[in-house]
Amino acid sequence: MTHAQSAGNILRRSGISAAMTKPPTGMGRGSCAYGLILASGHLPVALQLLQKTSLPLAGVYDMLPGGGWREVLL
Amino acid sequence: MIYFDAAATTLEKPDAVCRAMASAMATCANPGRSGHRPALRAAETVYNCRQAAAELFGLDQPERVIFTQNATHGLNIAIKSLLRQGGHAVISGYEHNSVARPLEAMADQGVTYTAAYSPLFDPDAAYRAILEALRPDTCCVIVNQVSNVFGFQLPVQRIDGLCRRRGIPMVLDASQSAGVLPVRAEQLPGTAFIAMPGHKGLYGPQGTGLLLCCGQEPPHSLMQGGTGSDSLEVRQPEYLPDALESGTLNVPGIAGLREGIRFVQKNRPELREREERLCRRAAEGLGNLPGMQVWYNSACQSGVLSFRMEKADPSQLCDGLAQRGVCLRSGLHCSPLAHRSAGTLPEGTVRASFSAFNTPAQVERFLQAAREVVKTL
Missing domain, CATH: 3.90.1150.10 (Aspartate Aminotransferase, domain 1)
Structure with a gap:
């Protein structure tokens, strides 16, 4: 989960609030298996920030009403 | 006494070290495994220590700070990462058995080494001895920053420069220097790994240590197992720190080490x-x-x-x-x-x-x- 923690720190330093979460198995493919929840409005800036690092990004998902997830194609 | x-x-520790350990024992679960509050608190404790160590030792990526049991553990990872295919190592004439014994044990894998003996308290002679011991097949140079017997400070900055010019990765044993002398990864561009204990000059508890992975050399894990990540995959993850941190971490020890590092940073x-x-x-x-x-x-x-x-x-x-x-x-x-x-x-x-x-x-x-x-x- 260290990668998610480092990513969260990077976002927070830029004023983007990000909460750690443990997503369902399979969503964290090839990554540290933890995710960050942030407001969708911050997504473009967050992606820009994280793409400047070597931190792996397994995917981006929308939280659906009722608890489901839908992958956002980048 | x-x-x-x-x-x-170090026997005497800052009071905050003991308090942090007791608190972690009472409140921290297994980091990197679950999403409940005690697990996330443990993860935060571990990450805070990783980040503090990265700051103290000049690493820009906390993921490159690996928790080990002690300096010997870190040195074994470093040595086995750089010499797993065999090859020649040069070590200073002031190295601990935590360096010499792993090298001896790898003789049947084609590992040889030269101890570069030099007179005590003569940094120029120590540098020259390392220089003269280098061979075309030398795969790494291993030096301690301070001799654990004599307190002799070896000229690690110059040896690092030599290694960088020759393209040979250096391993720094900071067992006696971490927390006392400056140890900065960004000032040692020829250094691939820096190993240190947590329980000496960093004032953490016994059973803690750090390995800083400074270079791009792929790390070799001595132990494979659960990391909480990539669980569908039966192969060990290759990314740091997971590649080198299998099994449950020593969270109370790491909580104490965090406070030890804070004490060092302050004083x-x-x-x-x-x-x-x-x-x-x-x-x-x-x-x-x-x-x-x-x-x-x-x-x-x-x-x-x-x-x-x-x-x-x-x-x-x-x-x-x-x-x-x-x-x-x-x-x-x-x-x-x-x-x-x-x-x-x-x-x-x-x-x-x-x-x-x-x-x-x-x-x-x-x-x-x-x-x-x-x-x-």
Whole structure:
């Protein structure tokens, strides 16, 4: 989960609030298996920030009403 | 009691270290496994320590800070990462058995090594000996920053530069220097790995250590297993820190280490000056005793001091001092190479090593005890 923690720190330093979460198995493919929840409005800036690092990004998902997830194609 | 055995482990710790460990025992679950609050609290505790270590040692990526059991563990990972295909290593003439023994054990995998012996307290000679020992098949150079026997500060910056120019990765054993002398990864561009204990100059608990992965060399895990990540995959993850951290981490120990690092960050310049002052005074006092040999050179020595009587075994001197409440260590200090370099084999020496919690008054009491013991030998 260290990668998610480092990513969260990077976002927070830029004023983007990000909460750690443990997503369902399979969503964290090839990554540290933890995710960050942030407001969708911050997504473009967050992606820009994280793409400047070597931190792996397994995917981006929308939280659906009722608890489901839908992958956002980048 | 006077405890002058900080080179083995610092006995006295900042109060915050013990408090943090007790708190972690009571509140932290397994980090990196679950999403509940005690697990996330553990993960935050671990990450805070990783980040603090990265800041203290000049690494820009906390993921490159690996938690180990001790410096030996980290050195084994470093050595086995760089020499897994066989090859030649050059080590200084002041290395600990935590370097020499892994290399010896890899002989059947085609690993050879040269110990670059050089006179004590001669940084130029230490550099030249390393330079002359390099071969076309040399795969790594391993040096400690401070000899655990004599406190001799090796010229690691120059050796790092040599390694960088030759394209040979250096491994730095910072066992006696971390927390005392500056250790900055960004100033050592030829260094692939830096290993250190958590329980000496960083004032953390025993059972903790750090390995800094500074270079791009792929790390070799000594142990594979659960990491909480990539669980569908039966192969060990290759990314850091997961590649090198299988199984449950020592969270209480890491919580304590975090506070130890905080203590060092707050007091660092004074820690070195204090240890060097105590060392200097002890060397002066011992040097005035009849028949006492003292190895001291203020130009290149950290807070570790070796001495012995010319006509008595070091263990007798050490025992006599122990009976008067002074805790030291005698013998070879797991470093026969250093004693060979200094000409102190086979008996070795008595070693005094200082920490932030030692005082000038303790040094004076130690010297009084030494005067008494000398009369009996």
